Amino acid sequence: MTQTPQQRRANEKFAKHEASKRGKPKTTTTKHNTKPSLSTGWVVLLAFVVCGGLVFELLRIVPQLWSAIASVFNRLLA
Numbered sequence: 001m002t003q004t005p006q007q008r009r010a011n012e013k014f015a016k017h018e019a020s021k022r023g024k025p026k027t028t029t030t031k032h033n034t035k036p037s038l039s040t041g042w043v044v045l046l047a048f049v050v051c052g053g054l055v056f057e058l059l060r061i062v063p064q065l066w067s068a069i070a071s072v073f074n075r076l077l078a
Helices: 005-022 040-077
Strands: none
Touching: none
């Protein structure tokens, strides 16, 4: 059964009234800026500061450790 013009107007009026009770729907979507807060250069610098000390310490310790292991083997073999 199709709507009569009178029913159509009543339905539109009711829908409009219900929509005003709910509030206006969002018609536009806002796009957020997806730019990172830190640039790549700062991230690299931060990684170097955090991990660089560890790398330099390992470079300092490895030769000493290697010589200690070599002296232990020399004592065992001699």
